[in-house]
Amino acid sequence: MKTSPAAAQWIDICALDDIVPDTGVAALVNGVQIAIFRVGGSDAPDALYAIGNFDPFSDANVIARGIVGDLGGELVVASPVYKQHFSLKTGICLEDAEVSVPTYAVRLCDGIVQVAP
Amino acid sequence: MDKTKLVVIGNGMVGHKLLEAVVASGAAAQFSITVLCEEPRPAYDRVHLSEFFAGKSAEDLSLVQGNFFDDNGIHLHLKDKAVGIDRAAKTVKTAAGAEIPYDKLVLATGSYPFVPPVPGKDREGCFVYRTIEDLEAMTAWGKKSKVGVVVGGGLLGLECAKALKDMNLQTHVVEFAPRLMTVQVDDGGGRVLRKKIEELGVIVHTQKNTLEIVDGPGMGVAGRYAMKFADGSQLETDMIVFSAGIRPRDELAPLAGLNRGERGGIAVDEFCRTNDPDIYAIGECALYQGRIYGLVAPGYQMAQVVADQLTGKTESTFRGADMSTKLKLLGVDVASIGDAQGSTKGALSYSFVDERKQIYKKLVVDASGKLLLGAVLVGEAEEYGTLLQMMLNGMSLPDAPEMLILPISEGTARPQMGLDALPAGAQICSCNNVSKGAICAAIDEGCTTLGALKKSTKAATSCGGCGPLVTQILKHELKARGVAVSNALCEHFAYSRQELFHLVKLGGIKTFDELLEKHGKGHGCDICKPTTASILASIYNEHVLKPKHAKLQDTNDYYLANLQKNGTYSIIPRVTGGEITPDGLIAIGAIAKKYGLYTKITGGQRIDMFGAQVHELPLIWRELIDAGFESGHAYGKSLRTVKSCVGSTWCRYGVQDSVSLAIEIENRYRGVRSPHKMKLAVSGCTRECAEAQSKDFGVIATEHGWNLYVAGNGGMKPRHADLFAGDLDHDTLIKYIDRLMMFYIRTADRLQRTSVWLENLEGGIDYLRKVVVEDSLGIGAELEADMRLLIDTYECEWKKAINDPAVLKRFRTFVNSNEVDPNVLFVEERGQIRPANEEERKSRLGSIPVVTESSH
Ligand code: SRM
Ligand SMILES: Cc1cc2nc3c(=O)[nH]c(=O)nc-3n(C[C@H](O)[C@H](O)[C@H](O)COP(=O)(O)OP(=O)(O)OC[C@H]3O[C@@H](n4cnc5c(N)ncnc54)[C@H](O)[C@@H]3O)c2cc1C
Ligand code: SF4
Ligand code: FES
Numbered sequence: 020m021k022t023s024p025a026a027a028q029w030i031d032i033c034a035l036d037d038i039v040p041d042t043g044v045a046a047l048v049n050g051v052q053i054a055i056f057r058v059g060g061s062d063a064p065d066a067l068y069a070i071g072n073f074d075p076f077s078d079a080n081v082i083a084r085g086i087v088g089d090l091g092g093e094l095v096v097a098s099p100v101y102k103q104h105f106s107l108k109t110g111i112c113l114e115d116a117e118v119s120v121p122t123y124a125v126r127l128c129d130g131i132v133q134v135a136p
Numbered sequence: 137m138d139k140t141k142l143v144v145i146g147n148g149m150v151g152h153k154l155l156e157a158v159v160a161s162g163a164a165a166q167f168s169i170t171v172l173c174e175e176p177r178p179a180y181d182r183v184h185l186s187e188f189f190a191g192k193s194a195e196d197l198s199l200v201q202g203n204f205f206d207d208n209g210i211h212l213h214l215k216d217k218a219v220g221i222d223r224a225a226k227t228v229k230t231a232a233g234a235e236i237p238y239d240k241l242v243l244a245t246g247s248y249p250f251v252p253p254v255p256g257k258d259r260e261g262c263f264v265y266r267t268i269e270d271l272e273a274m275t276a277w278g279k280k281s282k283v284g285v286v287v288g289g290g291l292l293g294l295e296c297a298k299a300l301k302d303m304n305l306q307t308h309v310v311e312f313a314p315r316l317m318t319v320q321v322d323d324g325g326g327r328v329l330r331k332k333i334e335e336l337g338v339i340v341h342t343q344k345n346t347l348e349i350v351d352g353p354g355m356g357v358a359g360r361y362a363m364k365f366a367d368g369s370q371l372e373t374d375m376i377v378f379s380a381g382i383r384p385r386d387e388l389a390p391l392a393g394l395n396r397g398e399r400g401g402i403a404v405d406e407f408c409r410t411n412d413p414d415i416y417a418i419g420e421c422a423l424y425q426g427r428i429y430g431l432v433a434p435g436y437q438m439a440q441v442v443a444d445q446l447t448g449k450t451e452s453t454f455r456g457a458d459m460s461t462k463l464k465l466l467g468v469d470v471a472s473i474g475d476a477q478g479s480t481k482g483a484l485s486y487s488f489v490d491e492r493k494q495i496y497k498k499l500v501v502d503a504s505g506k507l508l509l510g511a512v513l514v515g516e517a518e519e520y521g522t523l524l525q526m527m528l529n530g531m532s533l534p535d536a537p538e539m540l541i542l543p544i545s546e547g548t549a550r551p552q553m554g555l556d557a558l559p560a561g562a563q564i565c566s567c568n569n570v571s572k573g574a575i576c577a578a579i580d581e582g583c584t585t586l587g588a589l590k591k592s593t594k595a596a597t598s599c600g601g602c603g604p605l606v607t608q609i610l611k612h613e614l615k616a617r618g619v620a621v622s623n624a625l626c627e628h629f630a631y632s633r634q635e636l637f638h639l640v641k642l643g644g645i646k647t648f649d650e651l652l653e654k655h656g657k658g659h660g661c662d663i664c665k666p667t668t669a670s671i672l673a674s675i676y677n678e679h680v681l682k683p684k685h686a687k688l689q690d691t692n693d694y695y696l697a698n699l700q701k702n703g704t705y706s707i708i709p710r711v712t713g714g715e716i717t718p719d720g721l722i723a724i725g726a727i728a729k730k731y732g733l734y735t736k737i738t739g740g741q742r743i744d745m746f747g748a749q750v751h752e753l754p755l756i757w758r759e760l761i762d763a764g765f766e767s768g769h770a771y772g773k774s775l776r777t778v779k780s781c782v783g784s785t786w787c788r789y790g791v792q793d794s795v796s797l798a799i800e801i802e803n804r805y806r807g808v809r810s811p812h813k814m815k816l817a818v819s820g821c822t823r824e825c826a827e828a829q830s831k832d833f834g835v836i837a838t839e840h841g842w843n844l845y846v847a848g849n850g851g852m853k854p855r856h857a858d859l860f861a862g863d864l865d866h867d868t869l870i871k872y873i874d875r876l877m878m879f880y881i882r883t884a885d886r887l888q889r890t891s892v893w894l895e896n897l898e899g900g901i902d903y904l905r906k907v908v909v910e911d912s913l914g915i916g917a918e919l920e921a922d923m924r925l926l927i928d929t930y931e932c933e934w935k936k937a938i939n940d941p942a943v944l945k946r947f948r949t950f951v952n953s954n955e956v957d958p959n960v961l962f963v964e965e966r967g968q969i970r971p972a973n974e975e976e977r978k979s980r981l982g983s984i985p986v987v988t989e990s991s992h
Contacts, residue, residue: 031952032951032952033951033952037945037951038951039683039686039687039946040683040687041659041687042686042687042694044948044950044951045949045950045951046951046952046953047950047952047953047955048952052950052957055951058659073959077701077703078702078959078974078977079701079702079703079959080703080957080959080960081691081699081703084691084694084695084699085662085691086661086662086665086666086687086688086689087659087687088628088658088659088660088661088662088664088665089658089659089660089661090627090661091627092658094659095661097661097662099690099691099699100699100701100703102662104662
């Protein structure tokens with residue numbers, strides 16, 4: 020996973036409630052588009068993931084609008100354009116391991132979602 | 137090398153099959169082929185002739201593929217009849233005066249309908265039933281009539297009675313013998329058949345010998361005849377159709393010194409050769425071992441034998457054919473197998489009669505009780521395929537043969553024929569001569585669905601009678617090959633879409649999480665989530681953007697718009713039936729202009745506006761809704777458009793108001809979610825300007841009502857829709873569509889259009905008719921009620937969305953900024969925007985320092 024530089028500068032993005040459970044939102048952070056996902060679990064608290072919003076297959080900024088799920092135990096998002104799956108944890112494309120999107124550190128702090136780009 | 141001059145007299149079903157077989161052999165180039173065709177059009181499907189009354193045109197019935205004659209260099213003489221054969225000179229003389237030389241000659245002249253020699257038979261208003269011209273004449277006369285009589289209660293006579301019924305005539309069948317269908321069924325079967333047919337409103341008179349036809353007090357304006365019978369009674373009518381058997385057209389034979397049978401027919405040997413080795417006869421004009429074969433399948437076999445003989449495969453022979461048949465007469469299933477009358481010495485029989493449901497079934501077995509000799513099935517004929525194979529292949533009967541025809545109680549299976557015991561050579565599809573071996577070979581080559589098998593082997597593509605057996609073999613063979621026929625939706629659910637639908641409905645499950653917990657595993661994925669969303673919507677019709685459903689939606693459904701290649705969306709408001717007011721056009725124009733959207737007329741008779749970003753969608757929709765528009769559901773797997781033609785309101789040919797009906801239908805089903813998108817259309821007359829036959833459900837106006845077509849498809853694999861029912865009144869039409877649509881929603885696979893669904897539906901369109909028209913599953917009322925719920929709970933998804941702040945909040949390009957996506961760039965083309973291509977984007981983006989631009 021790409022680690023954030025200089026001991027992480029956490030930036031406030033939105034309230035957790037701004038993200039519908041099991042979906043994503045797009046955030047613009049210093050000119051970079053980040054897709055942030057909130058993945059609920061019936062037994063575990065919501066987990067957050069942040070990866071690049073740019074879909075390398077369609078060249079469009081759409082990853083945040085994909086459907087979240089799991090394939091072979093790996094949490095993924097399916098690009099809404101041509102449906103390739105990207106790992107939420109590693110950003111690697113399941114259909115073509117050569118292709119990946121960047122990943123970002125993300126956390127919940129007092130009900131606020133923060134990323135460190 | 138000189139080509140062999142081949143002349144074929146007659147371009148009926150069998151004559152044409154011969155031409156096809158010669159072409160298929162690859163040897164057509166060795167022949168110079170001339171075909172004499174007495175009729176004004178080349179070969180057509182006489183077997184399905186009656187469908188002409190239900191709206192099929194002469195072209196629909198044509199058997200000629202593309203430019204078959206030109207492509208293969210075959211000289212076709214239309215409307216020219218052979219009148220003589222000079223065997224010494226080897227020429228055929230035609231009515232038009234031509235003398236055509238031949239090396240090999242094939243007679244395929246078919247038969248003519250026998251008209252008993254009763255005085256008065258040649259009056260106007262007396263018809264036979266054999267050619268398209270006969271049907272056209274009947275239709276014209278039928279319009280001026282109220283009562284019609286068919287003389288002859290055999291197979292063709294009953295089909296003809298159906299035609300008269302379809303013309304809304306009071307219909308009578310007059311039969312000389314004491315029962316109907318004397319050849320194919322026995323007394324018991326005849327009784328049940330008669331009762332069923334009488335219930336359908338056809339009046340049956342048996343043991344009537346017609347003496348003469350005289351003037352009488354008919355009820356219509358046309359005919360007014362009276363038929364006088366030997367028993368002193370009489371029957372008044374406006375038209376009479378003779379269908380009292382066929383006679384071979386062998387009139388050329390005696391002139392040329394070719395041998396005929398005592399009661400007619402051109403005598404042939406096992407090579408289908410006459411007493412002149414260069415002259416063959418095939419089809420209904422040919423007599424083999426004293427027998428005329430009045431069915432198309434034996435004729436096709438003869439055609440193949442002659443094609444083989446001509447192309448050097450001299451071992452090929454015709455040794456008689458099985459005359460078993462399965463038919464649907466006036467909607468009643470009738471099947472006759474082998475020795476149906478039990479006339480074999482020592483034959484024993486088993487029979488079963490259900491007078492309530494009017495079912496009659498009989499087995500004829502040999503004296504030892506081990507072999508099946510024949511069977512009769514009336515009212516229900518599902519066992520036809522199995523019994524036929526048992527008879528043809530001499531397979532041994534189970535210990536209790538009666539189990540083969542006794543009704544089975546719910547949950548138990550009828551003893552199946554051991555499919556393994558069926559030899560590879562067993563003919564499964566007699567229409568297209570497909571053996572079990574050929575089916576297995578196709579399965580080995582990768583055909584794993586009924587649809588694929590049909591395409592590759594042609595099995596089950598003609599009369600459809602073999603469909604259930606083909607499906608049985610497919611399943612059996614797949615299992616034998618260890619192919620787990622997994623219909624699991626995805627790794628999260630071990631169920632097919634159809635099974636999930638039932639789990640949801642019966643379990644009253646209302647959310648994806650509940651379904652996953654009870655019947656699945658993991659988190660779900662982009663397959664099972666939208667599928668479940670669609671199922672829930674098809675059952676409960678809750679708003680798709682309710683918090684519990686939102687996460688299931690594909691982006692199109694989530695933003696209620698269609699995603700485009702650059703991440704923007706397109707917007708299509710509903711334009712019901714394609715009808716739009718000038719004010720509506722102006723409003724769309726004004727809104728598109730204000731938001732800088734690209735506009736285009738779609739292939740679905742409405743207007744698409746492209747290039748909107750997520751945050752603009754609610755703004756645009758507020759304006760559209762204020763202007764009176766509603767969601768067009770272009771984004772959903774749901775009802776799309778009901779295309780219309782202008783119809784009788786304006787068009788000089790229209791016979792019904794197609795626009796009003798299209799609007800009514802679109803309003804009825806708008807918003808209904810389904811396994812895949814559904815498209816409908818309504819045309820105002822048979823010219824079919826709305827292209828209804830390419831739609832999932834298509835409606836075409838007739839003079840008496842509406843014809844309903846199902847399972848048409850445009851797209852990547854076009855399919856012409858099948859005629860489902862003809863001349864329906866408005867309410868029946870709507871009822872059928874309700875049932876059909878809901879049945880499709882319940883039983884189709886994910887992303888399966890109606891075309892593929894029907895191709896794979898066991899029993900095909902006949903089964904579908906049973907379910908929908910006859911309500912054989914007893915679910916008709918339930919299907920209608922389920923549809924009613926969807927209709928009653930319809931709301932415009934956009935209207936609801938723009939009035940819900942929680943939902944509106946989701947329509948943001950960035951959750952933390954009001955910027956727009958800098959990657960979305962447009963250039964101008966033909967006065968409108970279009971997405972910038974990669975180069976254009978790079979050159980523009982390159983000049984904009986992206987990072988600083990948006991770092992505030
Ligand atoms: C906009 C439109 C083309 C146009 O500019 O005219 C269109 C556009 C799309 N069609 Fe279509 N189809 C459009 C009419 C048609 C028609 C013509 C018709 O409806 O009479 C057909 C053939 C008829 C048919 O469906 O049988 C058609 C057959 C398809 C198919 C092939 C379906 C098939 O069964 O083979 C697809 C692919 C699919 O659905 O899997 C498709 C898919 C699509 C998609 C959704 C592809 C996609 O995923 O992006 C396109 C996006 C729609 C959008 O608004 O962005 N579209 N598409 C038409 C919208 C009609 C409307 O008013 O709603
Ligand atoms: C209404 C109807 C329903 C039927 N239903 C079924 C069914 O369900 N199942 C089934 O198996 N069979 C059915 N049949 C029978 C089937 O249609 C025939 O078996 C089949 O058409 C025979 O083909 P054929 O080529 O021998 O004759 P035809 O199809 O009659 O063709 C003979 C052609 O030769 C032409 N001809 C005759 N003499 C000359 C000449 N001297 N010169 C030039 N041309 C000439 C005729 O005009 C005709 O076009 C049905 C028939 C009818 C009428
Ligand atoms: S289908 Fe018939 S009624 Fe409709 S526009 Fe065409 S010609 Fe006119
Ligand atoms: S037997 Fe008629 S289609 Fe197969």
